[in-house]
Amino acid sequence: MAVYQAAATLVAHLLFYLLCAVVIAFVGYCLYVWYIHKKYDHIPGPPRDSFLLGHTRAFMEEMKSDRLVHDKMLEWTEMYGPIYRLNSFHNVSLVVTCPEATKEILMSPKYIKDPAVYKRLFHLFGRRFMGHGLVTAVDHDIWYRQRRIMDPAFSSSYLRGLMGTFNEKAESLMEKLGEIAEDQSTATMHKLVNCVTLDVICKVAFGVDLDLLNNPQSPFPHAVELCLQGMIHCLRDPFFTFFPKNKKKVQEIRDAVDLLRTTGAKWINERKSAVESGEDVPKDILTQILKSAEELQVNDKEDNERMLDNFVTFFIAGQETTANQISFVLMELGRHPEILNRLKEEVDEVIGTKHEIQYDDLGKLTYLSQVLKETLRMYPTASGTSRWLHEDTVISGFKVPGGCAVLFSSYVASRMDKFFKDPLKFDPERFDPSAAKPYFCYFPFALGPRSCLGQVFSQMEAKVVLAKLLQRFEFSLVPGQSFKIKDTGTLRPESGVLCKIKYCAQSRS
Incomplete structure (x- = not known):
C-alpha cells in the first residue's frame, strides 16, 4: 500500500512540475508576444481581435461569410495608409502599398520570399506539394539554379514554336462552343476554358494529350481544384485540420496531391x-528541362524531387491563372458591349477569316492587350506576393524593425483611386500605349527577379483563345448571374461566367 501511495505522490509531483513548466512556458510566450507588439505597435493597423490571435479571427470571419479577404485589406489600406500592421500570434506582417517601397523590395534579390508563407506550401496536409519549386523556393541559390534550367524552355524562340498547340487546343474549344450554339444550351465558360488551358500546359510542357473537353471524367481538373482549396486552408486557417468534420476533405486533398x-x-x-x-521525343518543356538538367549535372534524388515540385507548380499555376483571366475578360466584355464591339473590329481587321493565328498577329492585337491588362488590374488572378524584411528600414516615414513579412497586394493597389482614377470602372484605355504607365502599383505577375516565368506564355495563350472566339461567335451573359469574385487561392468568377453562344453571321457564311 505504501508503494502505491509513494507512486501516486510521485505522479502528483510530476504533474505539478509539468503544469508549472507549461504555465511558465505560456507566460514566457505571452511576454514574447507582448514584446513583438511593443516592437511594431508604432505602425498603424486595425485593432487586434485578441492578444494572441491578433487579426486571425477577422480573416477567418471573412472567409466563412464568403466575403473576399482582399476587400477587407483594401478597406484597411484606405483607413490606415500605405503601411499597416497585421498580427497573428507572434508573427507580424506589414501590408505595403507605397510604390517606392514596392520598387525597392520587389526589384531587389536580397529580399527573400516570406518563409512563413511559402514553406507552408512545401507540404499540403503532410504530403509534399510544391516543395522547393520555382514559386515556393525561399533560398535564392536553390531558386536561381532552377531558374537557369527553366529559362530556355520559356525563351521567345521556343514560345514562338508553341503557336501550333495554342491554335490546336483553341480549335477544340471552338468545336465545343459550336455544339453548344447548335444545342442552344448554356456554356459555363470558366469550366470550358479551364479544360483548354490544362490541355495546353500538359501538351506543351509534358507532351501528354488529355483532351479534357472530350474526356469529362478525367480526375485532373478536380485534383487541381482540391489542391487550390488545400492551399487556402493551409495559408489562412491554421485550425482547419483540428476539426473532425474536415477529416474527409483533408484526405481528399492529400489524395489529389498524391495523384499529381x-x-x-x-x-x-x-x-x-x-x-x-x-x-x-517532343521538343517540349519537359525535354528542355531534362536537357538543361543534364548540362548542369543536376540529377540527384533531391533534384528529381524538385522536378516533381515544378511539375505540380506548372500543372496548377500554368493553367489556373490563364483560365481565370480569360473568364474575367469574357465576363467584362459581356457587361460592356462597346468594348466588345471594338475588340471584334480589331480581331476582324488583324485575323480576318484566317483559320490559323500566327505569332506575328499577336503583336498587332493591341486593344486585346489593353483588355487583358485591364482585366488583370481589376482581377489579378494571383492577388499578391510577400517578402521577408531581414533588416531595419524606413517605409513611408515609419521605422520598420527587421524580422517581419511585407505583403504586396496587386488587388489592393490596383483598386485604389490614389493610383487609378475611378478604379472600379473597367477601362482598357488606361493601358493605351500613349497613356502614362503605372508606377509600381500594377504587378499581376509580381516584379523583379522572382516575377512569373510564364507570363508571356500565358498572355499568348489568352490572345489565341479570345481571338478565335471573337472571330467566330457572339455571346451574351445569362441574366441574373453573380459577378462576385471567388477566392480559391487564385481569384475566379464565382458564377463560372454563364453564356449563351451563337455563330457570328460571317462565320456561318
Whole structure:
C-alpha cells in the first residue's frame, strides 16, 4: 500500500512540475508576444481581435461569410495608409502599398520570399506539394539554379514554336462552343476554358494529350481544384485540420496531391527512358528541362524531387491563372458591349477569316492587350506576393524593425483611386500605349527577379483563345448571374461566367 501511495505522490509531483513548466512556458510566450507588439505597435493597423490571435479571427470571419479577404485589406489600406500592421500570434506582417517601397523590395534579390508563407506550401496536409519549386523556393541559390534550367524552355524562340498547340487546343474549344450554339444550351465558360488551358500546359510542357473537353471524367481538373482549396486552408486557417468534420476533405486533398506527384513521376520517368534509348521525343518543356538538367549535372534524388515540385507548380499555376483571366475578360466584355464591339473590329481587321493565328498577329492585337491588362488590374488572378524584411528600414516615414513579412497586394493597389482614377470602372484605355504607365502599383505577375516565368506564355495563350472566339461567335451573359469574385487561392468568377453562344453571321457564311 505504501508503494502505491509513494507512486501516486510521485505522479502528483510530476504533474505539478509539468503544469508549472507549461504555465511558465505560456507566460514566457505571452511576454514574447507582448514584446513583438511593443516592437511594431508604432505602425498603424486595425485593432487586434485578441492578444494572441491578433487579426486571425477577422480573416477567418471573412472567409466563412464568403466575403473576399482582399476587400477587407483594401478597406484597411484606405483607413490606415500605405503601411499597416497585421498580427497573428507572434508573427507580424506589414501590408505595403507605397510604390517606392514596392520598387525597392520587389526589384531587389536580397529580399527573400516570406518563409512563413511559402514553406507552408512545401507540404499540403503532410504530403509534399510544391516543395522547393520555382514559386515556393525561399533560398535564392536553390531558386536561381532552377531558374537557369527553366529559362530556355520559356525563351521567345521556343514560345514562338508553341503557336501550333495554342491554335490546336483553341480549335477544340471552338468545336465545343459550336455544339453548344447548335444545342442552344448554356456554356459555363470558366469550366470550358479551364479544360483548354490544362490541355495546353500538359501538351506543351509534358507532351501528354488529355483532351479534357472530350474526356469529362478525367480526375485532373478536380485534383487541381482540391489542391487550390488545400492551399487556402493551409495559408489562412491554421485550425482547419483540428476539426473532425474536415477529416474527409483533408484526405481528399492529400489524395489529389498524391495523384499529381505520381502522375508527374510517371511522365518524367517515361521521358527519361525515351531520351536514354534514343527515341524521338517532343521538343517540349519537359525535354528542355531534362536537357538543361543534364548540362548542369543536376540529377540527384533531391533534384528529381524538385522536378516533381515544378511539375505540380506548372500543372496548377500554368493553367489556373490563364483560365481565370480569360473568364474575367469574357465576363467584362459581356457587361460592356462597346468594348466588345471594338475588340471584334480589331480581331476582324488583324485575323480576318484566317483559320490559323500566327505569332506575328499577336503583336498587332493591341486593344486585346489593353483588355487583358485591364482585366488583370481589376482581377489579378494571383492577388499578391510577400517578402521577408531581414533588416531595419524606413517605409513611408515609419521605422520598420527587421524580422517581419511585407505583403504586396496587386488587388489592393490596383483598386485604389490614389493610383487609378475611378478604379472600379473597367477601362482598357488606361493601358493605351500613349497613356502614362503605372508606377509600381500594377504587378499581376509580381516584379523583379522572382516575377512569373510564364507570363508571356500565358498572355499568348489568352490572345489565341479570345481571338478565335471573337472571330467566330457572339455571346451574351445569362441574366441574373453573380459577378462576385471567388477566392480559391487564385481569384475566379464565382458564377463560372454563364453564356449563351451563337455563330457570328460571317462565320456561318
